[in-house]
Amino acid sequence: MENDASYFVLLLTLAFVASMLSSLYARKRRKPLIVRPIRGYAVMPAKSDEAIESDRRLHISLGAAAVGQSSTIVALAALTLVREMARRQAFTKQMPLVTVTDSVTLAAVQDALQRTYRSFNNLEAFDARTVIWYPRGERSLAFGAGVAELNAREPISTNIMVGVFGAELAYVADVSARRDRLFIGHSTLLEGQAIAYAFSEASLIGEELFVGDAYLDPESSFAAGRLLTLDILRWFVIGVIILVALLN
Numbered sequence: 001m002e003n004d005a006s007y008f009v010l011l012l013t014l015a016f017v018a019s020m021l022s023s024l025y026a027r028k029r030r031k032p033l034i035v036r037p038i039r040g041y042a043v044m045p046a047k048s049d050e051a052i053e054s055d056r057r058l059h060i061s062l063g064a065a066a067v068g069q070s071s072t073i074v075a076l077a078a079l080t081l082v083r084e085m086a087r088r089q090a091f092t093k094q095m096p097l098v099t100v101t102d103s104v105t106l107a108a109v110q111d112a113l114q115r116t117y118r119s120f121n122n123l124e125a126f127d128a129r130t131v132i133w134y135p136r137g138e139r140s141l142a143f144g145a146g147v148a149e150l151n152a153r154e155p156i157s158t159n160i161m162v163g164v165f166g167a168e169l170a171y172v173a174d175v176s177a178r179r180d181r182l183f184i185g186h187s188t189l190l191e192g193q194a195i196a197y198a199f200s201e202a203s204l205i206g207e208e209l210f211v212g213d214a215y216l217d218p219e220s221s222f223a224a225g226r227l228l229t230l231d232i233l234r235w236f237v238i239g240v241i242i243l244v245a246l247l248n
Contacts, residue, residue: 039202040184041215047158048088056157058096065163066102074188075105077210078163083112084216090120095130101143106133144168151175158182162209165192173199
């Protein structure tokens, strides 16, 4: 147990040092630091602009990701993505539609959107009703049906589904395909991720959800440093696994 604790502290120290050094490196670069292209993030800014020009709505969903529960980290990462996408529209009268299944997350999203629009001195455009709650729970078919009905009722341009989804994600994927709307999907559940990958023209996979701010706000040296740190640690772990395998 003591050895496990020592390894854990060592890994945290390594991550902290790597994050600080990476942030300093990213700050000194003249060009934004992008380690590898992720198509999902590459198309999001253009889709935000398209929504403004066409007077249609972006729809972003966190699914069953919930603040204060086991999926808190996922919810916070998805919330960062909501904030970055809202920042691209906060100078207009338009707001993205956001759907959730958790009441605490509902309040967190409303607060994040309100802060974003206030920072642009455009609080009169903020409308808390654009954050919509549907029946809660993982693999909630009622949630999938509700979001599908929302797509039939509202002039939505793009569905960005990032968080915790199960088979209910197929409802949204199907209505997106039928109405010729871009579908960007991600899920921490295997069945949801499989649907997202099959239906998405630009899906996010695994930990790609957690680097959204680095791609959507490439001028942020801290976010870029964190992105570089994740890749450094990934290759470090892979190297250790290969080394252990060779020694054995």
